[in-house]
Amino acid sequence: xxxxxxxxxxxxFVKESELEYIAPQAEAALSLLKSKKGPGSDFVGWVDLxxxxxxxxxxxxxxxxxxxxxxCSVFVVIGIGGSxxxxxxxxxxxxSNNYNALAKNTPKIYFAGxxxxxxALAELLEICRDEDVCVNVISKSGTTTEPAVAxxxxxxxxxxxYGIEGAKKRIFVTTDRARGTLKAxxxxxxxxxxxxxxxxxxxxxxxxxxxxxxxxxxxxxxDAMMSGAATSRDAFLREGSDNDCLRYASLRNxxxxxGKTTEILxxxxxxxxxxxxxxxxxxxxxxxxxxxxxxxxxxxxxTDLHSLGQYIQDGxxxxxxxxxxxxxxxxxxxxxxxxxNIDGLNFLSGRTLGxxxxxxxMGTLIAHADGGVPNIVIEANDTSAGSFGELVYFFELACxxxxxxxxxxxxxxxxxxxxxxxxxxxxGKPGYEELxxxxxxxx
Amino acid sequence: xxxxxxxxxxxxFVKESELEYIAPQAEAALSLLKSKKGPGSDFVGWVDLxxxxxxxxxxxxxxxxxxxxxxCSVFVVIGIGGSxxxxxxxxxxxxSNNYNALAKNTPKIYFAGxxxxxxALAELLEICRDEDVCVNVISKSGTTTEPAVAxxxxxxxxxxxYGIEGAKKRIFVTTDRARGTLKAxxxxxxxxxxxxxxxxxxxxxxxxxxxxxxxxxxxxxxDAMMSGAATSRDAFLREGSDNDCLRYASLRNxxxxxGKTTEILxxxxxxxxxxxxxxxxxxxxxxxxxxxxxxxxxxxxxTDLHSLGQYIQDGxxxxxxxxxxxxxxxxxxxxxxxxxNIDGLNFLSGRTLGxxxxxxxMGTLIAHADGGVPNIVIEANDTSAGSFGELVYFFELACxxxxxxxxxxxxxxxxxxxxxxxxxxxxGKPGYEELxxxxxxxx
Numbered sequence: 001x002x003x004x005x006x007x008x009x010x011x012x013f014v015k016e017s018e019l020e021y022i023a024p025q026a027e028a029a030l031s032l033l034k035s036k037k038g039p040g041s042d043f044v045g046w047v048d049l050x051x052x053x054x055x056x057x058x059x060x061x062x063x064x065x066x067x068x069x070x071x072c073s074v075f076v077v078i079g080i081g082g083s084x085x086x087x088x089x090x091x092x093x094x095x096s097n098n099y100n101a102l103a104k105n106t107p108k109i110y111f112a113g114x115x116x117x118x119x120a121l122a123e124l125l126e127i128c129r130d131e132d133v134c135v136n137v138i139s140k141s142g143t144t145t146e147p148a149v150a151x152x153x154x155x156x157x158x159x160x161x162y163g164i165e166g167a168k169k170r171i172f173v174t175t176d177r178a179r180g181t182l183k184a185x186x187x188x189x190x191x192x193x194x195x196x197x198x199x200x201x202x203x204x205x206x207x208x209x210x211x212x213x214x215x216x217x218x219x220x221x222x223d224a225m226m227s228g229a230a231t232s233r234d235a236f237l238r239e240g241s242d243n244d245c246l247r248y249a250s251l252r253n254x255x256x257x258x259g260k261t262t263e264i265l266x267x268x269x270x271x272x273x274x275x276x277x278x279x280x281x282x283x284x285x286x287x288x289x290x291x292x293x294x295x296x297x298x299x300x301x302x303t304d305l306h307s308l309g310q311y312i313q314d315g316x317x318x319x320x321x322x323x324x325x326x327x328x329x330x331x332x333x334x335x336x337x338x339x340x341n342i343d344g345l346n347f348l349s350g351r352t353l354g355x356x357x358x359x360x361x362m363g364t365l366i367a368h369a370d371g372g373v374p375n376i377v378i379e380a381n382d383t384s385a386g387s388f389g390e391l392v393y394f395f396e397l398a399c400x401x402x403x404x405x406x407x408x409x410x411x412x413x414x415x416x417x418x419x420x421x422x423x424x425x426x427x428g429k430p431g432y433e434e435l436x437x438x439x440x441x442x443x
Numbered sequence: 444x445x446x447x448x449x450x451x452x453x454x455x456f457v458k459e460s461e462l463e464y465i466a467p468q469a470e471a472a473l474s475l476l477k478s479k480k481g482p483g484s485d486f487v488g489w490v491d492l493x494x495x496x497x498x499x500x501x502x503x504x505x506x507x508x509x510x511x512x513x514x515c516s517v518f519v520v521i522g523i524g525g526s527x528x529x530x531x532x533x534x535x536x537x538x539s540n541n542y543n544a545l546a547k548n549t550p551k552i553y554f555a556g557x558x559x560x561x562x563a564l565a566e567l568l569e570i571c572r573d574e575d576v577c578v579n580v581i582s583k584s585g586t587t588t589e590p591a592v593a594x595x596x597x598x599x600x601x602x603x604x605y606g607i608e609g610a611k612k613r614i615f616v617t618t619d620r621a622r623g624t625l626k627a628x629x630x631x632x633x634x635x636x637x638x639x640x641x642x643x644x645x646x647x648x649x650x651x652x653x654x655x656x657x658x659x660x661x662x663x664x665x666d667a668m669m670s671g672a673a674t675s676r677d678a679f680l681r682e683g684s685d686n687d688c689l690r691y692a693s694l695r696n697x698x699x700x701x702g703k704t705t706e707i708l709x710x711x712x713x714x715x716x717x718x719x720x721x722x723x724x725x726x727x728x729x730x731x732x733x734x735x736x737x738x739x740x741x742x743x744x745x746t747d748l749h750s751l752g753q754y755i756q757d758g759x760x761x762x763x764x765x766x767x768x769x770x771x772x773x774x775x776x777x778x779x780x781x782x783x784n785i786d787g788l789n790f791l792s793g794r795t796l797g798x799x800x801x802x803x804x805m806g807t808l809i810a811h812a813d814g815g816v817p818n819i820v821i822e823a824n825d826t827s828a829g830s831f832g833e834l835v836y837f838f839e840l841a842c843x844x845x846x847x848x849x850x851x852x853x854x855x856x857x858x859x860x861x862x863x864x865x866x867x868x869x870x871g872k873p874g875y876e877e878l879x880x881x882x883x884x885x886x
Contacts, residue, residue: 281751292758
């Protein structure tokens with residue numbers, strides 16, 4: 001089975017005829033994507049990636065991952081946005097959000113260069129002090145502030161610890177194939193390099209070397225992941241009314257046009273929290289432009305049923321939920337019997353938490369739909385690498401289609417420059433003198 | 444200095460006259476709260492807590508914390524919603540989100556019983572296997588499913604590891620003062636107990652034993668925290684046009700009535716992420732009812748400027764931001780000079796990350812306001828225990844006032860029962876047979 005959509009809990013909100021009326025828009029969006037002539041079509045390399053990926057590069061990723069695993073106890077991944085969210089999502093989804101704390105035969109993995117926080121960097125250096133460390137810096141240009149600063153500091157750390165020659169074997173650079181100062185420097189310094197493809201944007205890059213190297217270092221089966229993505233590609237990259245990917249794109253556009261302007265991605269496992277963060281970048285950055293777009297939010301239940309649950313049940317009705325329904329949990333834990341029954345839960349004795357968790361999900365789907373919140377359910381088999389690949393491709397494709405239906409370019413992110421320009425000006429970066437003067441008058 | 448509000452970046456969106464016109468509503472809401480005659484007035488014990496807290500109980504918390512620190516390497520805190528978010532927020536805010544990974548002379552602290560995930564529980568048991576463990580179970584009734592199941596399992600774990608007598612000294616119960624099966628059982632079993640006060644709801648309980656015991660175990664100065672809360676109480680529990688707490692409540696109600704229906708809490712440190720989760724429960728559960736309320740969301744910048752940043756800059760204009768401006772960062776890290784200047788960042792050489800981070804904040808405030816997003820700035824001195832206490836009281840008081848201005852009972856959470864009822868029915872809990880039949884027909 002590939003990913004499936006269950007729309008039982010949107011039926012009270014969306015008529016079958018609405019889906020029929022919007023279907024031609026979804027089909028047209030898919031055709032536009034496949035024609036490679038739509039807005040942003042220089043960035044659709046991810047569409048065929050699961051079948052057309054560079055086998056040599058892929059083999060080098062696997063080889064480097066094995067070397068890294070044998071060389072270090074801590075692997076530091078330096079990158080921001082799409083350069084870290086996919087890998088981190090995969091590691092937590094397939095392994096665990098407790099990956100670093102659990103005993104294992106693979107290195108601990110820390111993510112750096114995604115914040116300017118001094119504490120975050122100082123603490124990571126402290127954590128690394130007595131460990132054997134390798135570093136993977138991921139940056140297309142090499143000039144993005146956050147990863148560049150972290151890389152300066154970790155390069156110094158490694159060179160001090162292992163010498164320049166020793167550090168050389170421990171630094172792995174994922175960057176542009178040919179251009180850019182980071183690529184030039186890496187070649188000169190003798191670092192092994194991997195490619196950020198020209199035709200795949202950051203938020204669509206998890207199945208390139210950007211994501212695959214850290215994922216492989218964690219000991220995850222990337223063959224299964226690529227094959228999962230290929231399964232979704234086969235299932236969804238085609239016209240037809242039974243295409244759940246088009247159905248997801250259609251439902252969310254219908255709901256948006258009804259005033260449901262916030263979409264909440266729901267998981268029932270803490271290990272899905274980073275998958276939700278990856279999804280939020282994918283959808284928020286692809287659709288949030290030109291004054292429109294669904295606001296992407298997320299919750300992890302049942303945890304957040306005791307937090308945002310009240311709002312979702314009973315607050316302003318401009319929200320809908322998309323629920324990740326993972327059929328088979330990764331572990332089995334049974335509720336023990338308590339002769340004292342102090343909590344009154346003996347009716348659960350002998351039941352598995354997986355079973356109770358799914359029942360909580362069913363009860364919540366009904367409650368939230370009754371409360372006026374449409375719920376789209378996306379089903380996947382389990383938290384395997386294959387299911388991760390399936391879900392990634394499903395959501396990427398649905399996002400592109402949905403963005404075209406909304407009438408935006410789903411592959412650019414012009415708004416990300418606005419804060420950077422102001423920051424550079426206020427920091428006194430050469431070339432920003434005029435803006436600096438203007439801004440300082442406003443502060 | 445106590446907490447301060449800076450409204451420079453809301454001025455383009457809210458006229459001074461609007462604040463004048465709404466001021467009487469804010470004053471009335473504050474009076475209603477102080478009169479203890481408003482909706483939910485059985486739950487306003489938090490208002491005077493910073494000055495009237497039970498000194499004996501407080502001394503016992505400190506004493507137990509010292510014993511726990513000497514007895515264990517891992518401290519497991521079992522609770523859901525308000526029974527864990529405040530403590531976890533405090534530990535990450537004052538210590539670090541890397542608290543468990545860093546070297547220290549206090550136990551690692553894990554939070555359990557806030558999910559039904561079997562993996563989460565199985566992994567924590569694995570982590571605890573070779574550690575010395577103490578447990579704090581926090582539940583008013585003792586019958587909430589998630590913590591009750593976790594407590595059954597951890598009680599068994601401790602009794603197997605230390606025997607019934609040994610386990611007795613390692614189990615700490617925070618529950619109702621007198622009623623409930625958990626209190627009765629704890630007394631019978633000989634566990635030390637602490638009180639969840641009757642007049643303080645879960646989301647307002649961080650400065651009671653509910654939050655203070657785990658916070659003290661982490662080695663945080665709870666005296667300073669209580670004193671910070673008292674500082675805010677002095678500053679804001681009073682009428683007057685220069686009251687920043689009333690100003691915050693007023694601004695968010697004005698913005699809501701203009702269609703800004705989502706509020707995004709912004710931090711610039713990863714260690715503020717759990718504070719934002721605490722804030723989301725506080726505001727979402729207090730205001731999200733009767734079909735209304737601001738949807739609370741959060742981001743950590745600059746991380747999420749490369750994710751939700753695009754949407755915030757340029758998406759649908761129904762959002763506003765509330766920015767936590769922490770004046771002094773907890774660490775100092777300086778950007779090293781790079782003779783190669785491969786990243787073009789030598790204009791930052793010798794500057795501190797704290798300085799760059801604040802400049803990123805200024806640049807972002809300007810960019811987002813220019814993009815049509817009002818930004819409220821809440822200033823605090825630092826990430827000390829005192830500042831945490833100040834912020835907690837500021838946001839609690841503003842929340843109560845804001846809820847009364849919206850016209851809701853900010854102290855109940857009727858919607859939280861809806862999913863529970865369905866879940867119990869579907870799980871076959873005695874007494875829910877009729878609902879069970881109804882629901883099963885719908886699945």
